[in-house]
Amino acid sequence: MPFPDPGPFVVSLELAVWVTVILALTMFPFAWIFARSKRRWVPWVETLFSLSLVLPPTVLGFYLLIFFSPFSPVGQFLQNVFGLRLVFTFPGLVVASCIAGTPFMVTALRNGILAIPEHLLEASWTLGKGRLETIGWVVLPNMRPAILAGAVTTFAHTLGEFGVVLMIGGSIPGVTKVVSIAIFERTEAQDYAQAHLYAGILLVVSYAAVFLLNRVQRAERRREPSGAAR
Amino acid sequence: MIHFYLVKHRRAPGRDPAQPGFSLEVEFSLMNGTFTGVLGPSGSGKSTLLRCLAGLETPDGGFIQTDSGWWYRQGEGHPRRPQDRRVALVFQDYALFPHLSALGNVMFAQKSRTRALEWLDLVGLADRAAHFPHELSGGQKQRVALARALAREPELLLLDEPLSAVDEELREELGALILSVQRATGTTTLMVTHSRTEIGRLCDEVIELRDGRLVTARYRVP
Numbered sequence: 110m111p112f113p114d115p116g117p118f119v120v121s122l123e124l125a126v127w128v129t130v131i132l133a134l135t136m137f138p139f140a141w142i143f144a145r146s147k148r149r150w151v152p153w154v155e156t157l158f159s160l161s162l163v164l165p166p167t168v169l170g171f172y173l174l175i176f177f178s179p180f181s182p183v184g185q186f187l188q189n190v191f192g193l194r195l196v197f198t199f200p201g202l203v204v205a206s207c208i209a210g211t212p213f214m215v216t217a218l219r220n221g222i223l224a225i226p227e228h229l230l231e232a233s234w235t236l237g238k239g240r241l242e243t244i245g246w247v248v249l250p251n252m253r254p255a256i257l258a259g260a261v262t263t264f265a266h267t268l269g270e271f272g273v274v275l276m277i278g279g280s281i282p283g284v285t286k287v288v289s290i291a292i293f294e295r296t297e298a299q300d301y302a303q304a305h306l307y308a309g310i311l312l313v314v315s316y317a318a319v320f321l322l323n324r325v326q327r328a329e330r331r332r333e334p335s336g337a338a339r
Numbered sequence: 340m341i342h343f344y345l346v347k348h349r350r351a352p353g354r355d356p357a358q359p360g361f362s363l364e365v366e367f368s369l370m371n372g373t374f375t376g377v378l379g380p381s382g383s384g385k386s387t388l389l390r391c392l393a394g395l396e397t398p399d400g401g402f403i404q405t406d407s408g409w410w411y412r413q414g415e416g417h418p419r420r421p422q423d424r425r426v427a428l429v430f431q432d433y434a435l436f437p438h439l440s441a442l443g444n445v446m447f448a449q450k451s452r453t454r455a456l457e458w459l460d461l462v463g464l465a466d467r468a469a470h471f472p473h474e475l476s477g478g479q480k481q482r483v484a485l486a487r488a489l490a491r492e493p494e495l496l497l498l499d500e501p502l503s504a505v506d507e508e509l510r511e512e513l514g515a516l517i518l519s520v521q522r523a524t525g526t527t528t529l530m531v532t533h534s535r536t537e538i539g540r541l542c543d544e545v546i547e548l549r550d551g552r553l554v555t556a557r558y559r560v561p
Contacts, residue, residue, distance in 0.1 A: 226432075226434070228430050228432060228434035229434055229436060231393075231395050231421075231428070231430075231434070232428070232430060232434035232435075232436070233436075233447070234394070234395070234420070234421040234422050235393050235394070235395070235421045235422075235426060235427055235428045235491075236422075236427065236447055236448040236487065236488075236491055237422045237448065237491060238422055238447075239420075239422050246447070247436060250436075250438040251436075251437065251438055
């Protein structure tokens with residue numbers, strides 16, 4: 110049995126890495142607001158950020174396709190000002206997958222922030238550190254498991270993304286054809302051997318990612334959350 | 340000297356705004372280098388007082404005047420933030436940073452490694468410098484928390500029921516340590532506690548709160 114074309118794996122991995130890195134670097138401020146702000150508008154925005162969790166991927170993909178189409182004002186603006194076309198391109202896949210993957214990262218980060226005892230922040234302030242220093246020296250180091258959970262779930266989810274990717278990217282080999290689409294196409298062509306190989310590799314990678322996450326979280330749970338009284 | 344007059348109102352839990360809430364109104368002066376105890380039942384305003392002095396809560400009125408200037412004065416912009424006051428607070432649950440060793444916790448307040456080790460030595464924990472909070476006993480955590488607070492070299496050291504989480508035997512030993520360290524550093528200290536025994540053993544002065552009001556202020560505890 111010939112080894113399957115590695116192209117879809119490369120596109121999938123590249124996509125998953127881009128999306129995970131972008132969301133890990135940009136979602137912390139939102140997670141912080143969702144966890145700590147008591148403003149009235151926060152639940153509305155938080156719902157918006159979580160919407161892609163329940164929205165059928167094809168619906169999200171459909172709206173993104175319309176939104177970024179070269180005939181839409183946004184699509185025309187991006188094309189004319191930045192020379193950027195998002196429909197049926199790899200950058201389009203990244204943008205769409207970031208939108209689809211947002212709730213996975215934001216929820217993990219928000220839960221990580223909520224799990225940090227308030228006293229640790231207060232201790233940092235009374236020891237002379239400002240808010241940004243406290244985030245850098247206390248909050249981020251103590252939410253490593255949450256950051257890892259967000260990264261792993263976002264990575265795994267993006268790796269298996271199908272509906273959104275198909276709608277906005279189509280299936281251009283080497284550009285937008287990801288593993289899940291390759292599995293679909295192989296199955297449709299009744300080439301089950303190749304579909305098995307693609308699916309099997311995806312299964313192993315996903316299992317390994319979740320296993321790694323659980324191992325790290327178990328190790329972290331052995332440590333006390335705040336050095337509190339025993 | 341630290342002279343404060345603090346007013347803080349709190350709405351009663353629940354949605355009825357007409358329901359009377361709790362209010363704190365206390366005036367007192369802490370002489371430099373003294374060890375003052377704050378006594379009172381639960382809900383008397385001890386912790387609120389401590390948190391207002393630390394800058395973790397904003398009072399509704401009054402002032403906090405220290406030798407280094409005003410920390411808070413009603414009607415004059417924002418109160419000084421906790422990080423801008425020379426204040427340190429030892430929390431009831433220690434609030435040690437779990438990702439840092441004992442030395443790392445002390446160095447959080449004091450960048451110099453040598454000075455940090457000296458502070459740990461002062462509380463008898465120099466040999467545990469590399470241990471993480473989860474590797475320390477309750478009493479050892481309390482010592483690290485004390486060393487960390489002192490490393491900030493505060494104008495005012497606040498202790499929130501520092502002996503409540505340790506057993507009777509250790510309580511006496513830790514109390515003696517706190518007193519000796521306070522005497523050695525001459526840090527003005529305010530300690531909240533439920534225990535009259537602790538007050539009698541450790542403090543120079545005592546203020547007693549009930550329902551947010553100062554009911555007794557005694558200097559030189561017998």
